[in-house]
Each structure stands twice: as C-alpha cells, then as structure tokens.
Amino acid sequence: MNIVNRNFQVETASLSSLLKDFYVPELEGLTGIECFTKIAKFTHRFPENLSPFFGYEIQLGTNIYQADFLFCVSNASEFRNYVDSELSENGLDTETIEGLNKFSSFWLNKTENRGNQINNIWFEFDYNEIEKSRPKACFFFGPKLNVNKLEILLLTEKVFKKIFNKKLNTSTLKTLLEIYLFLEKDSFVSQIGMMNSRNDENLRLFIQGKSKNWILPFLQKMSYPSISNPEFLAHYENCVRISSTVDLDIDISSGIGKNLGLECYFTSTENVLLFLDYLVEKGLSTIQKSDRLKKYLLSLKPDKTKSYQPFFSHFKLVFKPESGFFAKAYFGYVIQNLSQKIIQTKPIKNYYNEKI
Amino acid sequence: MKNSTLTLGDVLPADLKSKYADVLDVTMEEAIQIAKLSMPPSSNLSAIQVNEIEKIYKTYLAKHDDNSDSAYWNKSAADNTAYWSKNK
Numbered sequence: 200m201n202i203v204n205r206n207f208q209v210e211t212a213s214l215s216s217l218l219k220d221f222y223v224p225e226l227e228g229l230t231g232i233e234c235f236t237k238i239a240k241f242t243h244r245f246p247e248n249l250s251p252f253f254g255y256e257i258q259l260g261t262n263i264y265q266a267d268f269l270f271c272v273s274n275a276s277e278f279r280n281y282v283d284s285e286l287s288e289n290g291l292d293t294e295t296i297e298g299l300n301k302f303s304s305f306w307l308n309k310t311e312n313r314g315n316q317i318n319n320i321w322f323e324f325d326y327n328e329i330e331k332s333r334p335k336a337c338f339f340f341g342p343k344l345n346v347n348k349l350e351i352l353l354l355t356e357k358v359f360k361k362i363f364n365k366k367l368n369t370s371t372l373k374t375l376l377e378i379y380l381f382l383e384k385d386s387f388v389s390q391i392g393m394m395n396s397r398n399d400e401n402l403r404l405f406i407q408g409k410s411k412n413w414i415l416p417f418l419q420k421m422s423y424p425s426i427s428n429p430e431f432l433a434h435y436e437n438c439v440r441i442s443s444t445v446d447l448d449i450d451i452s453s454g455i456g457k458n459l460g461l462e463c464y465f466t467s468t469e470n471v472l473l474f475l476d477y478l479v480e481k482g483l484s485t486i487q488k489s490d491r492l493k494k495y496l497l498s499l500k501p502d503k504t505k506s507y508q509p510f511f512s513h514f515k516l517v518f519k520p521e522s523g524f525f526a527k528a529y530f531g532y533v534i535q536n537l538s539q540k541i542i543q544t545k546p547i548k549n550y551y552n553e554k555i
Numbered sequence: 556m557k558n559s560t561l562t563l564g565d566v567l568p569a570d571l572k573s574k575y576a577d578v579l580d581v582t583m584e585e586a587i588q589i590a591k592l593s594m595p596p597s598s599n600l601s602a603i604q605v606n607e608i609e610k611i612y613k614t615y616l617a618k619h620d621d622n623s624d625s626a627y628w629n630k631s632a633a634d635n636t637a638y639w640s641k642n643k
Contacts, residue, residue: 347591348615352566353559353583373566379615380568 212247214270215239221509221532225498228491229257229530231264234326238268241329245270249281252541254512254531256323259484259492265326269531273319275306292333294364302361316346316354321390328396338362339392339403348379355391355402363395370453371402378404378451381420385409389446401450405462412439414447414461421455425520434481434516434524438463441474443543448515461516465544468496474514483516483526492528499546507532510542558584563611571614575607586612 218239227235238255253270272278282303285291291299306314321339328334340358342351352372359365378388390405408414415435418426425431438445442463450456465471472493478484499509512529519525533541563586564572564579572579578586581600588594589605590612596605 345617347587347612347617349566349583349612350587350591352561353587356559356561369561369565372561373568376566376615377568 214242214245214247214250214253217247217253217507217532218242221507223495223498225491225495229264229488229495229528230255230266234265237326237329238266241324241334242268242270244285246277246281246284249277251534251537252531254529256527256529257488259478259488259514259526259528260482262485262487267323267325268329269321269323269529271319271321275303275314275317278320279303279307295333295335298362298364302358305357305361313350313354313357316343316350317341317358318343321392325396335396337392337394337396339390339405341390342388344387348376351379351388351391352376358391359393363393365393365400367402368452371451374451374454375402375404378406378421378455381417382406383409383413383417386413386417399450401452401456403448403450406447406449408444408446411444414445417447418455423455423459425457425518428520430523431518431520434518435461437477438516441465441470441477443467443470457521458517458519461518462513463516464513468511468544468546471496471511471514471544478514478526481524483524495530496546501546503535505535507534508538508542510538510546511544512541513543558582563608567611571611575611578604578607578611581608 218235222235230238249272250270251273253268255266256269257264257266272281282296282299285296285299306317306320308314318341320341323337323339324334325337328336342354346354352375355375356367356372359367375388375391382388386406386408388404389407390403392403392405393400394403406417408417415426435445438461443466444464446462446464448460448462450458463474465474475484475489475492479486479489496511499511501508509532510530512531515527515529517525517527559582561583562579563575563581563583566583567575567579578600581604585597586608589596589600590609596608600608
C-alpha cells in the first residue's frame with residue numbers, strides 16, 4: 200500500500216507511518232518528542248504489513264523520556280520480502296544482512312526443514328541502538344506449541360547460528376531441556392531469545408504459566424538462588440495479587456541466571472492504575488511517569504474501523520538481586536484481527552478524567 | 556549449516572542418562588528421525604536401543620494438544636476472524 204505524505208510525495212506505508220497515524224499528545228509524554236521522532240524515522244525501513252504487533256518499552260523509575268522499540272513478525276514470506284528489500288538497498292552492515300538472509304531462508308524452509316516450527320519472531324531495538332547508524336537488535340523466536348522439546352533444542356541451535364552466527368553451549372541447551380521437564384502442563388516457553396545488542400550470549404526465555412501462582416514453585420524446582428529474598432517475595436506476592444496473570448522471563452546458560460523479570464498482565468484498567476500506584480509507593484515509578492501513563496491509558500479509544508488497535512500490554516518488574524527491582528511498561532499496536540487475542544486490558548471509561 | 560552434533564547424552568538430565576545409558580551417543584538428529592519419522596536406524600543400533608529412543612522422544616512430547624483449531628499468528632485474517640466469531 201502506498202500513501203501520499205504531507206509533501207505530496209508517494210511513499211510506501213511503513214511502521215513509521217502507522218506510528219505517526221496513531222500519534223496522540225499523551226504518547227509524547229511517555230517517550231519524549233525527540234525519541235518519538237527518532238523511532239518514527241528509524242521505522243521507516245519496515246513495511247507496514249511486516250508486523251501485526253509492535254510498540255514501546257519505557258522505564259518507569261526515571262524521568263528520562265526514552266523508549267525502546269519492539270516488533271513482531273509472524274509471516275515468513277513478508278519477512279523474506281523485507282530482507283530482499285534490505286539486500287537491494289544495501290543499507291545494513293554485512294554481518295546483520297547475512298544473518299537476516301540466512302534466517303529468513305531457513306524460516307521459509309528454503310534450505311532445510313524445521314523453519315516451519317517457528318510461530319513468530321520479535322526484534323527489540325534499545326533506544327541507544329536506534330540512534331546508531333548501524334543498530335543491533337535483540338532477537339526472539341516463538342516455537343510452535345506442538346513441537347517436541349528435543350526438536351526445539353535443535354531448532355534453537357539452528358536459529359541463533361543463522362541469525363547471529365552464534366554456537367550455543369551444550370550446557371545452555373541442557374538447561375532449556377530441564378526447564379521443559381519442570382514446567383507444569385499448559386505452561387510453555389513462548390519466546391526464546393538472545394540480547395545480542397547487549398553482547399549477552401545467554402538465552403532469554405519468556406515462560407507463560409497456566410495457574411496464577413505458578414512461578415514460585417517453578418523457581419523452587421529450578422533451585423533459583425534468590426527464592427528466599429524478602430524483597431523478591433514481597434513484590435512477587437503483590438504482582439500475583441493485583442495482576443490477572445504473571446509470566447516469567449529468565450536468562451539461562453549452564454543454569455538459571457540470577458536476574459529475572461515478572462511480566463504482569465491485567466484484565467481491568469482499574470488494576471493497572473492500582474498497580475501503578477503500588478509502583479509509585481515502592482519507589483519503582485516516578486509520580487510524573489505514572490501520571491503520564493494514566494493519561495495515555497485514558498486516551499486509548501478502541502476503533503474497529505482502523506487496521507490496528509492501540510493498547511496497553513503489561514508491566515515488567517525486573518529483579519536483580521544485587522541492585523533490587525526496577526519497573527518497565529509496554530504498550531503498542533496490534534492488527535485488528537488479532538486484537539481480541541492480544542489485548543487483555545479492557546479500556547477505561549471516564550474513570551480518570553477528574554482524578555488527574 | 557551442517558547437521559547438529561548434539562547427542563542425547565549432551566542434554567538429558569542425570570536420571571534419564573542412567574536409565575537410557577545405551578543410547579547416549581546417538582545424535583539428536585538421528586533420534587528424532589527414528590522416533591518421529593520412523594526412519595531406519597543406523598546399522599549399529601539394536602531394536603532395544605530404538606525402543607529406548609522412542610521412549611525418550613515420548614518423554615518430551617508437547618504437553619499441549621495440537622492447536623490447529625486455535626486463532627494463531629500465522630493464520631490468515633479470515634481464519635482468525637472465523638475463530639473469534641465461533642468462540643465468542
């Protein structure tokens with residue numbers, strides 16, 4: 200699809216044009232205008248139909264207004280088309296384009312089987328990378344749920360060899376298999392990633408549980424060393440109490456890493472607001488960020504006539520035993536036909552007009 | 556990329572290693588070909604070893620049912636809309 204910009208030039212619709220279409224002043228209050236402008240410029244290279252789901256990650260405990268940018272790709276052919284366009288424009292460094300080229304062929308099953316075991320992929324660009332001429336990405340893939348776990352190990356080995364030319368340690372893959380054995384029925388690893396831009400070669404796993412309070416028993420089985428940390432237990436209990444679901448992200452190598460993230464999702468906006476108040480009370484969010492996020496939540500209006508829906512996704516509490524907790528918020532846009540599956544938090548109705 | 560050199564012995568936990576000690580040198584690639592695709596094993600594997608490989612594979616079967624009927628990322632817009640209409 201092509202659109203005509205303000206200078207009456209025809210340009211291909213991109214994630215950048217979507218971000219601009221969905222711009223509301225309340226968003227600028229969270230990302231900052233300079234950051235929003237840079238992300239809008241950066242995302243010009245990604246075609247609109249590449250991603251059904253994309254958005255921002257912001258830090259809540261600081262008054263620095265910046266955001267990281269994340270997007271999902273679920274269609275191997277669209278991804279291949281994007282990589283072809285990058286190949287022809289020659290705008291990326293050799294290492295990056297080689298990885299994208301190899302991985303996209305693999306995902307399309309052009310070179311070997313197993314690519315069709317991938318459900319979707321995610322790219323995350325830290326803000327400091329967006330500012331660079333040759334930004335590096337963190338990369339995640341979601342294995343399909345019905346794939347045998349032994350095969351997921353081989354899949355993981357191949358994916359990171361293709362995309363980053365990294366050979367995973369056997370001990371890391373062994374830990375991954377151990378985690379699969381410890382997960383209860385209906386819990387699953389939704390994403391397997393590598394924070395490549397941070398020079399981290401551990402695997403990062405996003406794990407979704409079925410029961411509400413599944414994380415603590417799981418961490419006990421995994422002999423997580425900070426399981427008895429009082430601060431961890433207090434925040435964990437409040438996450439479980441206020442959220443509708445809590446997912447876990449962990450780093451693994453020869454065992455489970457000491458840092459982890461509690462991903463808190465909510466079905467009601469009232470509980471999102473309650474959780475924000477909790478974060479402010481505990482010093483994990485500044486009042487200014489909390490107020491600005493509340494204003495943004497209020498500005499979200501479902502519109503089924505549009506191709507994408509803006510929405511609030513979740514909070515993440517990151518726990519680092521040596522330095523404590525910090526909090527992040529995630530919000531973005533999802534393609535209309537996936538919105539019922541993805542959007543968990545019901546939009547607010549005239550709740551905060553008088554309060555903020 | 557060459558085939559993976561990862562073996563069952565590289566990744567199995569200790570309890571399964573002692574239980575299936577005779578097949579630890581088998582590569583994951585071959586184990587999956589035998590257990591999933593019923594491919595003929597390499598000539599040095601006995602019927603008992605093949606049976607053990609099949610048991611290991613079953614241990615790691617997905618705990619989820621095949622979700623072919625669920626709304627899914629890589630399904631078409633029409634498929635997803637049909638799914639959500641049906642499940643409202």
